[in-house]
Amino acid sequence: MKELILASGSPRRKELMEQVGLKFKVCVSRSNEITSRTKPDEVVKDLSYEKARAVYEDGHRDDIVIGADTIVYMGESILGKPKNEKQCRQMLEELSGRIHYVYTGVTILWTDNGTPHVLSFTEMTKVRLHKLTDSEIDEYIATGESMDKAGAYGIQGSFAKFIEGIEGDYNNVVGLPVARLYQELKKHGFIEMT
Numbered sequence: 001m002k003e004l005i006l007a008s009g010s011p012r013r014k015e016l017m018e019q020v021g022l023k024f025k026v027c028v029s030r031s032n033e034i035t036s037r038t039k040p041d042e043v044v045k046d047l048s049y050e051k052a053r054a055v056y057e058d059g060h061r062d063d064i065v066i067g068a069d070t071i072v073y074m075g076e077s078i079l080g081k082p083k084n085e086k087q088c089r090q091m092l093e094e095l096s097g098r099i100h101y102v103y104t105g106v107t108i109l110w111t112d113n114g115t116p117h118v119l120s121f122t123e124m125t126k127v128r129l130h131k132l133t134d135s136e137i138d139e140y141i142a143t144g145e146s147m148d149k150a151g152a153y154g155i156q157g158s159f160a161k162f163i164e165g166i167e168g169d170y171n172n173v174v175g176l177p178v179a180r181l182y183q184e185l186k187k188h189g190f191i192e193m194t
Helices: 011-019 040-056 085-095 134-143 158-162 170-174 180-186
Strands: 004-006 024-026 062-072 077-079 099-112 115-129 165-169
Touching: 004 011, 011 170, 011 180, 040 062, 040 099, 040 115, 062 085, 077 085, 085 134, 099 170, 099 180, 115 170, 115 180, 134 158, 158 165
Parallel strands: 004 024, 004 062
Antiparallel strands: 062 077, 062 099, 099 115, 115 165
16 A cells, blocks of 8 residues: 655644544655746645655655645735744734635645656635734734744634634645545545545
8 A cells, every 4th residue: 555645844734634544654845835826726736736746756656645835815915934023923914804815735646557646636715814903913923823834823823813704624724625635535545444
């Protein structure tokens, strides 16, 4: 049986896959995470493919490699991971009291009878935030939760108190639409059914 490989160092993606009982190994991708795409669904699909491809070609052609990428999209802006506290503040101020969309692209790469196969999909979740005060933004940034997350927040952490509502898959906002991933893996026979 081929091994499932998660091409991501995200502890949240790892937890989500463990939560649904998937058996897998983690192999962090060394891709450049650069794309020429501009539409949010194409950006995450492209970057998820690059992450999966880097691991697939680095000694995992006989495995099932899963890459994922998440962004926050609002207006015409794509918000990735902030580089510093100033960017955290800018992002949180921009998102405050407004609606935005979280996109996650997932790519699965595998080889069957010597032929490489690619399956990519995108999930989108609509998120509404309450208005944040300056002091709430300061306090949240001080928690350190902002730094490694698209849009400078994690819905699963203390930021939950600012979420007015969502439409779509909650786990997609965390960083991996794990139900859709599970169903795709099952459909392609990559999960042993008991």
